[in-house]
Amino acid sequence: MTVGPLTVTDLVVEFVHDGYAIRPLDGLSFEAQAGELVVLLGPSGCGKTTLLSCLGGILTPTSGTIRLGEVDVTAMRGKQLDAYRRDDIGFVFQAFNLIPSLTARENIAVPLTLTGHDRKASFARADELLEQVGLAERAHHLPSKLSGGQMQRVAVARGLGHNPPLLLADEPTANLDHIQAEAIIRLLQSLRDDGRMIVVSTHDARLVPIADRIVQMVPPDQHEERPTHDVTFGAGESIFEQGDPADLVYVIKSGDVEVIRVLADGGEELLTKLGPDQYFGELGPFLGFPRSASVRAHSDVVLTAYSPRVFREKVLHKT
Amino acid sequence: MILLTFRDLVYRKTRFIVVTILAAVVFALLFVMTGLVNQFNLEPAEAVDQFGADAWVLPEGVSAPFTSVSVMPAAALDTVDAPTKAPVVITRSSVAQGDLPEEVVLIGFESDGLGAPQVVEGRVPAAEGEVALDRTLDIGVGEDVTVAGTPFTVVGLTEATTVLAGIPFAYLRLPEAQMLAFTSTDVISSVLVAGAVGSLPGGLVSLTSDNVVSQTLQPLEGAIASIDLVRVLLWIVAAIIVGAVVYLSALDRQRDFAVLKAVGASNGSLLGSLALQAVLIALGAVALAAIIQIFLAPQFPLPVTVPTGAFWQLPLLAVVMALAAGAIGMRKVLRSDPSQAFAGAA
Structure with a gap:
């Protein structure tokens, strides 16, 4: 079951949405070893699920590489990816995603039979896993008769059906109260101790203390306390580009700027023009999102750059 | 695959029972229409045969x-x-x-x-x-x-x-x-x-019994063509009923299929599950229709003689129809994206 290291290098995923390109992952790199519990930490929309999809061979990245041991996952296509998912990857989906018509036992066994495993052996494996996750007595219950925590444990057991070396779990403690979440955390710990690599996406800080490795999906806020300062840009000069990490908020002292959306085909769409005393770029730093548009100086401009906290206190609260 | 199909049928039993009954009524009408056309075709042959003439x-x-x-x-x-x-x-x-x-x-x-x-x-x-x-x-x-x-x-x-x-x-x-x-x-x-008829005087002609049968059938050709058209329409209605339920089932189970695809299940096994569901509905409806027509046929003012062949031809055609009608739903399975499994609660 033990697998070689997981190496993610310069991973980029770009989607086209409503005509413009967005990059939930932009040059991500990290490494993890077998037997580690890796926590992908970040707010909603920061690309955690996209990364899990790439790791699981469900989504092909725009560029960059993912290697699991000697295997280049990003070079695989079609049936190779099917086999990779079938043999090497276990999935635990957010919201459990159990099949509502199947009992707990069947939810674990049926995916195994559908991927070519012997029927009898699949059900024996399901019984063994239900025992392991402490749900043997609920084996014949439909998901609708299980609590959230129990459903998540069945989902984990399903992910372990074919004994994969890499288990990918998407928000496994979301929607669970602290008692149920604790049971799942304990379960993940025990699975990690078996030598399995576990990659968990979460924005739940309760998972941080048990993590062997934390991948910050959004760079930590290093600009909170940057001093307020003026900056100048010449006409046509870029102030920031769409997709850049968001750090500062700008208030225009003089001159005009253009807010532009860069389209997927390379074209540009003018969203608005802003002039003196107007501000821009505030949502990205507040929410931890990258810039959603580019801003360019239309004439020579003088801007005051604020950290988000100072901007909130001195500008927003004053108006 | 069989277990997955069977469990889903049980899980959505109300819907499947209603659809099976609806399709069964349509198939029963098809049985009766087939019986009517068969009777129209048989009737002159049997009647002419009783004259014992060549x-x-x-x-x-x-x-x-x-x-x-x-x-x-x-x-x-x-x-x-x-x-x-x-x-x-x-x-x-x-x-x-x-x-x-x-x-x-x-x-x-x-x-x-x-x-x-x-x-x-x-x-x-x-x-x-x-x-x-x-x-x-x-x-x-x-x-x-x-x-x-x-x-x-x-x-x-x-x-x-x-x-x-x-x-x-x-x-x-x-x-x-x-x-x-x-x-x-x-x-x-x-x-x-x-x-055999030898020579005939002028002004008389000889027709074989087969000629008499086909000539006797001629006035009914319009009626038979109309019933055939109704039969085609009934097949279309049956196809819409079965196709709609298979499509709805595919829609409802899109997340399930995405999950199963994500864990490595092949398109073939998932398509098989949906196709089997369509076939079971069609066969269940035909079986029920075969019973309904026993009670329905005597209510018709004309004799209805369902040919024996209809009892295996109709199920066979129903299976083919169900698979064709379910194709849109099955296309949904083929197109379901395993990454949907990662989406939040439905």
């Missing part, structure tokens, strides 16, 4: 004895060169018991000759004032009726002696039929011949 001699220009008025001199019988022959009268008339006359085809036959009725109850009319009737008139042996206003007693009953979608035969001895039809014993409608 050929029918008719005046030139008469298309067939049951579909046009045929009149020829009784003396023409002697001019027909054939080893066994018999005169016959065929004309439209009515039989009444009480105030409600019913249309019949009056057959005048020569005793012990070709064209004599093959009674299944009672006996062949042998004396004046006796008649044999087809069973569908629902008049028993010994009862009194009037034929074209003249009183008769029913002495025998026949079966499968109707033409033109259920018009029954009434058999009289030849002279009485001649008098009722033509008020003369010098006139007949046709000469029935067993064996």
Whole structure:
């Protein structure tokens, strides 16, 4: 079951949405070893699920590489990816995603039979896993008769059906109260101790203390306390580009700027023009999102750059 | 795959039961329509067969004895060169018991000759004032009726002696039929011949029994074509019902399919599950329809004879139809993206 290291290098995923390109992952790199519990930490929309999809061979990245041991996952296509998912990857989906018509036992066994495993052996494996996750007595219950925590444990057991070396779990403690979440955390710990690599996406800080490795999906806020300062840009000069990490908020002292959306085909769409005393770029730093548009100086401009906290206190609260 | 299919059928049982019943009603109508068309095709063949003739001699220009008025001199019988022959009268008339006359085809036959009725109850009319009737008139042996206003007693009953979608035969001895039809014993409608017809005088033609059958069927061709059209429409309705439920099922299970794809299940196994569901619904509906038609067929005013072949052809066609109708739903499975499994709660 033990697998070689997981190496993610310069991973980029770009989607086209409503005509413009967005990059939930932009040059991500990290490494993890077998037997580690890796926590992908970040707010909603920061690309955690996209990364899990790439790791699981469900989504092909725009560029960059993912290697699991000697295997280049990003070079695989079609049936190779099917086999990779079938043999090497276990999935635990957010919201459990159990099949509502199947009992707990069947939810674990049926995916195994559908991927070519012997029927009898699949059900024996399901019984063994239900025992392991402490749900043997609920084996014949439909998901609708299980609590959230129990459903998540069945989902984990399903992910372990074919004994994969890499288990990918998407928000496994979301929607669970602290008692149920604790049971799942304990379960993940025990699975990690078996030598399995576990990659968990979460924005739940309760998972941080048990993590062997934390991948910050959004760079930590290093600009909170940057001093307020003026900056100048010449006409046509870029102030920031769409997709850049968001750090500062700008208030225009003089001159005009253009807010532009860069389209997927390379074209540009003018969203608005802003002039003196107007501000821009505030949502990205507040929410931890990258810039959603580019801003360019239309004439020579003088801007005051604020950290988000100072901007909130001195500008927003004053108006 | 079988377990997945079966469990889903149980899980959404209300929907599947309703759909199966709906489809079964449609299939039952298809059975009945098939039975009607079959009966239309069988009816003239069975009726003509009972005359025991190989050929029918008719005046030139008469298309067939049951579909046009045929009149020829009784003396023409002697001019027909054939080893066994018999005169016959065929004309439209009515039989009444009480105030409600019913249309019949009056057959005048020569005793012990070709064209004599093959009674299944009672006996062949042998004396004046006796008649044999087809069973569908629902008049028993010994009862009194009037034929074209003249009183008769029913002495025998026949079966499968109707033409033109259920018009029954009434058999009289030849002279009485001649008098009722033509008020003369010098006139007949046709000469029935067993064996080959030799030479014929001018003005007479010979038709084979097969010719008579196909000519008798001709007036019903419009009705048969209309029923065939209804059958096509019923197949379309059945396809829409089965297709819609398979599509809905595919929609409901899109997340399930995404999850199963994400864990490595092949398109084939998932398509198989949906296809099996469509086939089971279709077969269940056909089985139920086979029972419904037993009760439905007698309610039709015309005899309905469902051919045995329909009981295996219909399920076979239903399976093909279900797979075709389910194709849109199955395409949904093919297109379901495993990354949807990562999406939040539905």
